[in-house]
Amino acid sequence: MDEYHIYPAGDAAVNVTFANRVDPAINRAIRQLQSALEASRLTGITGFVPAFRTLTVLYDPLKLSLPQLKQAIKTAALATHQHSSQTKRIVHIPVAYGKAFGPDLSNVAQHAHLTPKEVVARHCHADYLIYMLGFLPGFVYLGGLDPQIATPRLATPRLKIHAGAVGIAGEQTGIYPIESPGGWQIIGQTPLQLFQPDQQDPFYYHAGDYIHFDPVSDFEYQQIQKMVNEKNYQIYVETRQVNVDGTQS
């Protein structure tokens, strides 16, 4: 596993800190470390918060001492060497682009010197890696946006962006899982309700998963929305085996 350091973050958490960069390999290392620690079922670990270069391990110091936790992290980090392949989980999000769904699509097209259609094609091409969630519940920090369609934020943020809005801000792309103010260039809208508070797992995705945007027509948007409202829409989640270095096996 990549080199890491353990820094206490107060008396009930430690940060396992990897190299200071945004890198899919680091994200993979963090994800593997979390899986290995979860598998160890060590008493006293109370939660995990993965981020770009850190895995924060929350613990109860009355049940687990810091030396014990450090040892468990070392053991888990060694165990991750043994995995040769892992599953790539790709969550497909249907999106209606442009018009009322994406009022800023033409801005992005203009900035990229492309047609709106070409922007959509590029936006729907990639599998975007979820580096982390934060800022808002279910808000994904995605990597992999085509640099050609990277567009600065709006000069004046909107006071209200609808839940399900899909946007671009600089070199980031993402979805607003709940209504919020924000300055993102909104290029589309998903009919899915990403936040399901009544579910054990309130979002379809976690850090380490991928998101793929599938373009849908207005008609399909309405159809999916209807199914979502009737609670019989089945979200498409693709799984693929990939080698540890990220190549397809």
Next chain:
Amino acid sequence: MGLRVNEPGLLTTIQDGGRMVGIAAGFSPSGVMDRQAAQLANLLTGHSTNQPVLEYSILGPTITFTAQTVIALTGGRVAAKLNGVVVAQNQALVVHRNDQLVIGPLLSGRYGYLAVANVLKIPKVLESYATSLRYQLGGFKGRALRAGDFIATREPAPTVTGIAQRKISLPAADESQQTQLIRVVPGPQFEQFEQPATALFVSQTYTVSKDADRMGIRLSGVALSVDNVPEMLSEATVAGGIQVPKSGQPIVLMADRQTTGGYPVIAVVATVDLPKLVQIVPGHEIQFEWITLAQSQQLLREQSEEMVALQQRFSHLKPDTTRHISTKIRQLFETN
């Protein structure tokens, strides 16, 4: 049985130990600000420590109880009145049908707690009762209480034994204008700050600014230099984490904090001192003091042992016979 809200107070919400399962998905944990006070209120009313309680700030609510039960008030000092008569804090109180509790303004401190022996009948969201005002979920309809709200509770009222002995004497809170000491451990970015900044951090006094709420407490003092602290990628935040943004004025992160942040964290408040910090009123001064992680965890262990001992003492209390009988007689009258 239930609680009828006659007057809501200023920021009265239902809170518990926090929505811990949602942190990795980006949910603020929320939960009580003063964990110790909330836990004591729960123990006084016969609960375990993590049941939902009413948290109020600055001005407490006025509540009518629709049946007999046992309640307790803890946290910031108030002059609460039950049917017009002043009642004590930090002890179990029997209330009867149609009794009205006026909690009134906080005379010291920032957060107070009301626990009720009957379990509040509200749904859990992501395994927690905590109200998140930002996301409008959890607690009572995802919002602060309003006049006219009715919070139903589970029946029957649990038996709470030894009412008269269910009291705790806490060391009187320091209400003087004196600077309060808050113990801290080095934060994850401590080593990235230059020595003059880490020295100034503990040598000066900070004023708690008026921007102090459930999200965070902004402090004002002589700015700490962050000029040579490298830019960082966002990472998880923790309760009591002390971020230093470009302004050099620290912000202590609290229950409603965002789950990730990108400012360097110079220090983290020792968990045992968080209750003291959250109760400090804006305009008052604090000073930080370094302790080691081992010291901080030892203090936490001692506090936890005291809480367990208290819970055990209460669980062995014998029924208070005279009160028990008078209660029975009163109940007879109430049902007739």
